Amino acid sequence: xxxxxxxxxxxxxxxxxxxxxQIAAITVLSAxxxxxxxxxxxxxxxxxxxxxxxxxKVLLIELSxxxxxxxxxxxxxxxxxxxxxxxxxxxxxxVWEFAGGGALVFNDQRRFGWMRxxxxxxxxxxxxxxxxxxxxxGEGFGADVLRGRLERHPRQMIKATLxxxxxxxxxxxxxxxxxxxxxxxxxxxPVGVLSAVQVDELASVxxxxxxxxxxxxxxxxxxxxxxxxxxxxxxxxxxxxxxxxEPCGRCEEAIVKIRVAGRGTHLCPNCQELAxx
DNA sequence: CACTTGACCTGTCCGC
DNA sequence: TGCGGACAGGTCAAGT
Numbered sequence: 001x002x003x004x005x006x007x008x009x010x011x012x013x014x015x016x017x018x019x020x021x022q023i024a025a026i027t028v029l030s031a032x033x034x035x036x037x038x039x040x041x042x043x044x045x046x047x048x049x050x051x052x053x054x055x056x057k058v059l060l061i062e063l064s065x066x067x068x069x070x071x072x073x074x075x076x077x078x079x080x081x082x083x084x085x086x087x088x089x090x091x092x093x094x095v096w097e098f099a100g101g102g103a104l105v106f107n108d109q110r111r112f113g114w115m116r117x118x119x120x121x122x123x124x125x126x127x128x129x130x131x132x133x134x135x136x137x138g139e140g141f142g143a144d145v146l147r148g149r150l151e152r153h154p155r156q157m158i159k160a161t162l163x164x165x166x167x168x169x170x171x172x173x174x175x176x177x178x179x180x181x182x183x184x185x186x187x188x189x190p191v192g193v194l195s196a197v198q199v200d201e202l203a204s205v206x207x208x209x210x211x212x213x214x215x216x217x218x219x220x221x222x223x224x225x226x227x228x229x230x231x232x233x234x235x236x237x238x239x240x241x242x243x244x245x246e247p248c249g250r251c252e253e254a255i256v257k258i259r260v261a262g263r264g265t266h267l268c269p270n271c272q273e274l275a276x277x
Numbered sequence: 278c279a280c281t282t283g284a285c286c287t288g289t290c291c292g293c
Numbered sequence: 294t295g296c297g298g299a300c301a302g303g304t305c306a307a308g309t
Contacts, residue, residue: 002303003303112302128304264300
């Protein structure tokens, strides 16, 4: 569930809270949640946090000593920062404690998420990162870049393409639906039939929606909270996601929920017409 | 190649 | 009240 706006919200909080802290202990309560191949966990004790970056939905916690810890929250992961103390729950998988107090707590109900320790020089070799497409909020992203990425998948349904992290980084199920409503594109439209105007519109809506969500603290379905435990407010004003049966904000037609590419998909059947060849 | 299904997990919600 | 099943959705691997 955490997509780009949620991960970015956590990133900025952790960058502020963790930078400069020294690791005093790491406790792994679920082995599959903490992947450190060939790296004794004890080797990280004493290292300091240099900063926290983000690539798509992946967080990169940079440590002294040449380590980087990648974090993917998948659907139910939470990363909570405590300035002092730090409380655990039944879902707590990993706890970092810092010298002088404070803790980073990784909760993950379903254990799909992970923390992965990687030497800094090998971060670029991570397949997930190596394949990842452009950052939609990065410099240079725009209609031309998006068009270039979409051209590789002319027959694919646009929703499946937007969910493909190698096309554009950071978009998940919630924002794919929101963005397609904003651009008035049916999620099942083949990429190749979209007009130039539609692709232009899509590129600008992607940026608008993601930026607005960051301002609102992201989306909280059930599990997502930011690093201080707060829920996000984006879904309070979402256009279609989670609003099946409610009137479309543009035309009053009832929002419907269908299945596209194996995912629950929300759209307005009136203003998102299925483009055909 | 495009698309679907299943796996990875756990919790909630629905119908009977 | 209990119980089985569908569903939730990020990513990868395997199957159609």
